[in-house]
Amino acid sequence: MDYLIPEEFSQFAELTRQFVRQELWPHEEEVERADCVAPSLAARLRAKAVELGLFGFNMPEEAGGPGLPYLAQVLIREQLGQASVALADMVGRPPKALLVCQGEQRQRLLQPAVRGEKIWAFALTEPGAGSDAAAIRTRATREQGGWRLNGTKHFISHGNHADYVIVIAKASQADGDVPAAFVVERGAAGFSVGRIHRKMGWRGYPICELVFDGVFVGDDNVLGAIGDGLRLGLANILESRIGVAAHCVGMAQRAYDYAVEHLRVRRQFGRQLGSFQGLQWMVADMAVEIEQSRALLYAAAREMDRGGDARAAVSMAKLSATEMAGRVADRALQLLGGAGYMAESPIEMIYRDARAFRIGEGTSEIQKNQIARACLGREMFA
Template sequence: MPATRTLPTREAADLIGLTRELAEKELAPRAAEWEANEKFPRDVFRTLGRAGLLGLPYPEDFGGGEQPYEVYLQVLEEIGAVWSSIGVGVSVHALSCFALAAYGTDEQKEEWLPGMLGGETLGAYCLSEPHAGSDPAAMRTRAVRDGDHYVLNGSKAWTTHGGYADFYTVMARTSEDRSHGISCFLVPADTPGLSADPPERKMGLTGSATATMRFDGVRVPRHRRIGAEGQGLPIALAGLDSGRLGIAAVATGLAQGALDHALRYAQERETFGKPIIEHQGLAFVLADMAAAVDAARAVTLAAARLKDLGLPFGREASVAKMVATDNAMKVTTDAVQVLGGYGYTRDFPVERYMREAKVMQIFEGTNQIQRMVISRALKKDSRGIITVRNKEQQ
């Protein structure tokens, strides 16, 4: 039961069609095997890049698709419904490009952004540290000026694509100022002194490599600093608002995929002489699952439309991330229940979906952090904004 979508343009509808086709032909046949074997599918990202799917929200002038977030997130959702590791990877790659696209100089963008958006190079994002996950201002990784270079020392935890990426967007401390003492750097993977620990052994998303990155005297030229010195934390926080929407979209896709499998099973499996979907107990479970998926999609796209209009969307992004990932956990758990004993086996993908849903409540800011962000926003004295979406804005 593919999602019903309303899209702003014919081009956007064609893009969703292309994504569904790629997901069906290139992703679905490989997902279960590669997840089971914990293999990182680097070639899949090249395929998606050549199809133009890795740079969708960024300007055409630098090789992007210049699509509104409303469309980009629905592409992510289609990918996440088939293979969440790839959906998360696309979202993380977009996040790793954000700093350069939003804060880089024209010269920096012209030099590096086309390769990043074209899919030949894959990005990673280095913000969290072993002792500084939800509190990035507590980071200890340092960047010390040495002539025309910065020298980076420290470690970054939970790096998606760690050890496989071609470039790393890195936040490092350049002074002791808690809020204005962090700077942003674009570090090539082959820089001497940069290394990756063995990948983490995870409960889910095993097709996505996650590793701690080590910086041991890594020399980064000054022209690879993105933004002003000390601007790194605002850059990181701005990027996380968009990144949370990406995870919300992948989680919504994951929940949609789980619902689709559960629905097919309920229509085919018979007990007491009729399909189990005709038993009220199971039918109501499926109805609740469908409502949860629709609700996740609605709050995610509502936040995306605010972003596309240039309006504040940070609170709404946190709402979307929290609702979509909590709903994904519930929907995937119910999908296992609908399949009964079969749902607990690896013969069906719903047990994998359930394992994958759990981490989505944790990364890009735990859902407890999202509740903190939302509650703080509610304390501010601000009036609601009424905006008309006209044809030019669409």
């Protein structure tokens, strides 16, 4: 379908498509088998992404990024979705919280992240604070020259090898606790990595538990103002959600393309599988669902670019695409039969990986709540 995509945006998408096929796909099998991306490979892939101008594609020009509109960003993310989660992450997207860096923080934290020289982690989620981010219990107590952090975070992406972690904690104030953002650097006394969680999918993409036991953070490692923690923590929630939607459209497209090619070449009972009407209907259902989610995705990105209230549109795109990816992966696996269940094809990986996206960056139920508020009016939920 023609979505009237500007030519320069299509060029970014094509550049990413080639990067995925030439640089990422050849390493998928080894990453899946080893459940890690070798540091040397990660450094090489990041450097290549920087060279191509893809690394930090979500950042504005004043931060050293390309300053792309959201429609161009989702086109890039859609293509990255055709690679495994771990390898797609080699094209880094620094957190927008870093944009509040001031003075020397920009040279020490922001610029190295945008150039792919330093790896970051973002620590908001806790055992008792998932969808309810305001329930965080990690505490920061004021001391001379800085703050003392105590608490535990979990489900933190690549927290085990990040150069620094942005930690959202409740800072003690005379009139009560307020959320704040602190930068904890690797090797800080009292900072340790707990469990590296075993996962159903997303192999090679570590998700960790982080422990802060009396970690001292100097005032020069406070991001923004005390009290801005949740605002910074949720500053790019719409970007994160629409990015997930784009990734899921990409992974679903890959599963669809692989299954369709299988139906063209595989023969049973003297006929191509694609000639059986029951299987043709499954393909039609997959194609319709992918295109529906893609249309919602592009419409939501355009709404963000217009600067309007895109919360409901983004929630619709995220809900549609994440649920759709699971159904498409399931049908693709069924169309391949036993071959789809084997790890020799990407379908088995996609089937496992797709499930997590219905949880991360706001569950499907959270998205339905957001959509319902837009439909019924927020006063209904007061």
